[in-house]
Amino acid sequence: MTAASVTVAAFYYIYNLRISNHISRITLTNSILQTHVTNIEKMKAYVEILNDKWDNFEDFRKKYGEGNSEGWARSRQWFYFYDTLGYLLMDNVVDIRTLYTGGGGGIAVIRLWTKFSPIFKDMRATGSEDYMKGFEYLFYEIARMRDKLDPSFKKNNPASYSLYKSGEYKASYSK
Numbered sequence: 001m002t003a004a005s006v007t008v009a010a011f012y013y014i015y016n017l018r019i020s021n022h023i024s025r026i027t028l029t030n031s032i033l034q035t036h037v038t039n040i041e042k043m044k045a046y047v048e049i050l051n052d053k054w055d056n057f058e059d060f061r062k063k064y065g066e067g068n069s070e071g072w073a074r075s076r077q078w079f080y081f082y083d084t085l086g087y088l089l090m091d092n093v094v095d096i097r098t099l100y101t102g103g104g105g106g107i108a109v110i111r112l113w114t115k116f117s118p119i120f121k122d123m124r125a126t127g128s129e130d131y132m133k134g135f136e137y138l139f140y141e142i143a144r145m146r147d148k149l150d151p152s153f154k155k156n157n158p159a160s161y162s163l164y165k166s167g168e169y170k171a172s173y174s175k
Contacts, residue, residue, distance in 0.1 A: 026095045037102065045074040050111060057122045079116070079132060082109055086134030089141060096141055100149075106142030107157075113139035114160040140164060 054060040064071040088094045120132040143164035154161045
């Protein structure tokens with residue numbers, strides 16, 4: 001009977017540890033999201049960069065390059081935020097379901113990646129091959145969840161859905 005008690009206690013401990021870990025991931029994810037989604041200035045910056053236009057890569061660099069500190073800061077606060085979230089997701093530090101539900105079904109991630117992915121590819125060609133890889137990972141994971149949970153995703157977001165289904169994504173990242 002003592003061995004059975006020890007076994008039950010061990011299983012109970014492991015179970016509680018897993019639940020505690022999951023709750024910690026959800027709490028951390030919520031805390032991280034709150035830094036951006038409750039900040040009016042950051043939300044305004046998101047809308048501005050989402051609605052901005054440029055003609056080509058050079059025009060983009062003029063508007064958002066390091067020579068334009070205002071444009072650079074507005075865009076990078078979101079790019080780096082999503083890139084960091086993607087790496088945290090890769091390492092299983094944050095909770096995908098909370099990211100999805102905390103961001104309106106992930107639509108903010110999906111829209112921003114869809115709009116800027118051609119620029120990120122150009123940036124990769126002129127610099128770091130890993131530029132925004134975390135953001136890319138986050139996009140595909142959110143899009144995968146959206147595809148599974150929202151039947152209207154394909155119809156309402158044809159460009160994003162096409163990008164998601166294109167097969168360009170490489171699921172294996174080295175950490």
